[in-house]
Amino acid sequence: MSEMVSVHGWMEEALSSQDEMNESNQRESAYDMLSGMSHEEHGSIDGEDDEEEEEDGEKPKKRGPKKKKMTKARMERFRVRRVKANARERSRMHGLNDALDNLRRVMPCYSKTQKLSKIETLRLARNYIWALSEVLDRGQTTEGKGFLEMLCKGLSQPTSNLVAGCLQLGPQTMFFEKHEEKSHLCESSLPGHTYSYQSPGLPSPPYGNIEAHHLHLKPPTFKSVVDSSMVNHTLNCTTPPYEGALTPPLSISGNFSLKQDGSSDMDKSYAFRSHYQSLGLGGSHGHGPHFQTAVPRYEIPIDMPYETYPHHAIFSE
DNA sequence: TAGGCCATCTGGTCCT
């Protein structure tokens, strides 16, 4: 990073000196930019035209708009503009990454040491919304493989294992159809459990397995709002909870709100269910308020290839 | 060493 920042003086260096060629790569970009200029522009630079004046009496040899000569002053302005644009772009991307980080923190699993990639974060987020919508609309349980399969739809194998591990479903619910090829099964290592889940989707990036103590389980993330001590006691989560502003994880029709009084139903047997209920979202079995989403429902066959998802139809309408 | 992921630079396009 610092090296890249130091490159911000690329043009200055490119224009003033040509030593320190160990940074030739970044430096090249400056020269590339110069090389991208018109011949006229290069010509004026080589000519050491110090004047702001853009007309020196030469007759244009071609038709069309005449290109301004690249005087030193123009070069300087160009450089300043480019440096500022780079800084803005960096800042913009940092903001984007911050937002992505916030998204990671409200995902069903969160690990500071085993961050989901950008693309996996977005996929999981989409699946998460989808799965929660199913819970609300159809009373589908958050327990069991159905919910997990929705979450893991199209995710890479390691990410699927990460999610499966985070859900802490018992092995009896985690071993899916026996006909699934063992060769495609991958294991995540949580103490006391070995989870295996075959993701139906994409190739597996080299994430590797994860340690349970590296995980920040999603349910504690929200429990921590109410009772963090219980979280540490019951789930032994060592990763500090998300301290930023909590965004209601689901607001499909805009009529959901986070409970303000901190009341909770922490005696529920399943963290996810209590998560919903503590948010006033109702449980998975029809308890609590019933919400009617304004989102049109689209069936997505569980075996539908990820690539063929009706992406625009699912959540964007 | 190849592949995945990422940060950054860059130029183009659109908008104000």
Added chain:
DNA sequence: AGGACCAGATGGCCTA
């Protein structure tokens, strides 16, 4: 003119 946004290019880092 300048900023926001975008996509392509590039190089670094990491892991299998």
